[in-house]
Amino acid sequence: MEGLLPKPLKIKFFTPGVIILCLLALNGLIFLAMRFIFGIGSVTNLNQQYPWGIWIAIDVATGVALAAGGFTTAALSHVMNREYYHVVVRPALLTAMLGYTFVALGVFIDIGRWYYIWHPLIMWNPNSALFEVGICVMIYLTVLYIEFIPIVTERFIGRVNLPGILSIFNKVLDKLLRLLDKTLSKVMFIFFIAGVVLSTLHQSSLGTLMIIAGSKMHPLWQTPILPLLFLLSAIAVGFPMVIFESLIASRSFKLEPEMPVLRRLGSLVPLLLFIYLSFKIGDMVIRGTYVYLAEINIHSVMFMIEIILGVVIPLRMFMSRAVLNSPLWLFIASTLVVFGVFINRLNNFVIAYHPPYSVSPYFPSFGEISVTVGLIALLVLLYRAFVMIFPIISIPENSSSPGTLTNPIH
Amino acid sequence: MNKINRRNFFKKAAAIASVAAVSTQNADSASTNILSDERMGVLVDTTVCIGCRHCEWACKEAHNIPAGQLDDYHDRSVFKKFRRPDETALTVVNEFENQKNKLSPIFVKAQCNHCDHPACVSACIVGAFSKFENGSVVWDGSKCIGCRYCMVACPFQVPTFEYNKAIEPRIMKCDFCIERTKQGMLPACVEICPMEVMTYGPRNEIIQLAKERISLYPNRYENYIYGEKEVGGTSWVYIGNKKMWEFGMPKLKLSPAPGVSESIQHGIFAYFVPPIALYSLLGGIMWLTKKRSDLEEE
Incomplete structure (x- = not known):
């Protein structure tokens, strides 16, 4: 794998897919806020038999x-x-x-x-x-x-460059x-x-x-x-x-x-x-x-x-x-x-x-699913941000942006 | 004299527990699990209960849960639905059909059974549960992080959680009236019961009592003491005209609930030998392969 070096990717952060992820994350965060304001019972379908x-x-x-x-x-x-x-x-x-x-x-x-x-x-x-x-x-x-x-x-x-007075x-x-x-x-x-x-x-x-x-x-x-x-x-x-x-x-x-x-x-x-x-x-x-x-x-x-x-x-x-x-x-x-x-x-x-005494089986609520999906969306967004900031993904040594691939994708 | 000793012991146990709780050097569990020969127990004779539900009222009064008027508890309509102890009632009485005599139904009171080898004590991530010398299994709100693993672990599905509280939700369960028994009083439910359904005393004596009753009235009782051996034994034991799993109680194994998981845990962590051995092994592999790849480079 000579010739491949990890570099920060120079790509646009926002794409249609990313915007959808943002919306999913936002939806999750709303239910998350509810959980912290009104308690776990207000968002989840958990009960005394199904604690997890x-x-x-x-x-x-x-x-x-x-x-x-x-x-x-x-x-x-x-x-x-x-x-x-x-x-x-x-x-x-x-x-x-x-x-x-x-x-x-x-x-x-x-x-x-x-x-x-x-x-x-x-x-x-x-x-x-x-x-x-x-x-x-x-x-x-x-x-x-x-x-x-x-x-x-x-x-x-060698690249520390804090803004202004910092x-x-x-x-x-x-x-x-x-x-x-x-x-x-x-x-x-x-x-x-x-x-x-x-x-x-x-x-x-x-x-x-x-x-x-x-x-x-x-x-x-x-x-x-x-x-x-x-x-x-x-x-x-x-x-x-x-x-x-x-x-x-x-x-x-x-x-x-x-x-x-x-x-x-x-x-x-x-x-x-x-x-x-x-x-x-x-x-x-x-x-x-x-x-x-x-x-x-x-x-x-x-x-x-x-x-x-x-x-x-x-x-x-x-x-x-x-x-x-x-x-x-x-x-x-x-x-x-x-x-x-x-x-x-x-x-x-x-x-x-x-569990003994369960009345009906547990099925996650809309709020629970929203939080889980929202967190996953947030994770993907952070991943994208990280590979743009840090040298994570390896790309051909002589190119700085993925747009200039030597071999096109098949 | 005995009682005073016991009380002193509590103070000591509490002091030790609190020291353990703040000391990071102490690798011991912050919880205690004392299996004293003098631990107390309760015999519940389900053939005597008339379903007056006074115990439910007294329990709430003793635990600062809104209890309402005692007269309201004479309402028999609640028996239409099978109920379980929850965050608003630490004990409840249910009605069951008596096949031997349809006119006198069976009433069975449910609460925490205070296991001798409690799954909650073993499971709790911070050791918020303790089994005390008098037999009671008690939750400590100053430690609990609200993970609800106790509810997953409990074979009787007893601990309940205040789901609708955003701040300081509690794990709610019967605490064997530890605040009352410390002062020499009876548990609230035992004290109020007009039929003397419950007998409070040293566990080995109440088991003896149960055996005597069964042998005296073999027609009245099924020859089975529920809780004598279930999950390694519980402080609360039941007798009745049928086996207790006919009355909504789980049919359980006789081995203690935490046995398997604790032996696995302690096997993986036996004096930290397995983790350290794995670390050394990986270190050795790293050193050897590094040497090899260095040689290849040369």
């Missing part, structure tokens, strides 16, 4: 899983020193950083006493899986911010950035490894969360190996998520897809999906839960969607050369894995959960 809804299942649980590209590419590129994949590391890091920021935001809006969100820092309950998830996510988010600092220093060293700080700030850059480059490996360790810890503990719900959870999903299944599925979804994003980004920013790297990433996916699938099936066989698949209901249907559409079909697709060579098919296969993990998290936290 899509804000936990999607914003938090799926968010954490889909940000796994950050730690899987870091493991591949930094820990195993596969320089080849460097072009996808920065986009994956940005996704993880923004993703985890929004996970924290998701927790913040879902908890009733948001102003006590710092309590777990000093009030410890090591018996609690949620405590472990909370602490690990907090530390990992810090690690992600630290991992992002070199991108900031690269962008601004310009007197230009020199000091530049020195500070240089110092930061020098120190960090020596110790960064500590954070790279820490990021991977923290990820394996909280990705698995996220699975431990629902174990305490015991028989309130449908047997198709309730298993003592839930933490392992969560970790394996997170590892499996990491690369497909990176491919998914990379292809969307190159389409949106009118760049040539980085097919050679994506193809090689894609060729790693079948093994990871296979390991996940064998544990999932093995667990089902050992516990004999396949009997629940004989009856047609929401559980068996959702379980089959998760397994067939989300794991088996993309597993077969990623094994095909034709799929790996075609941006469109590669995109479809990656989307299926992402979709599969999304459905899996939704199943675990919402569909499988059957």
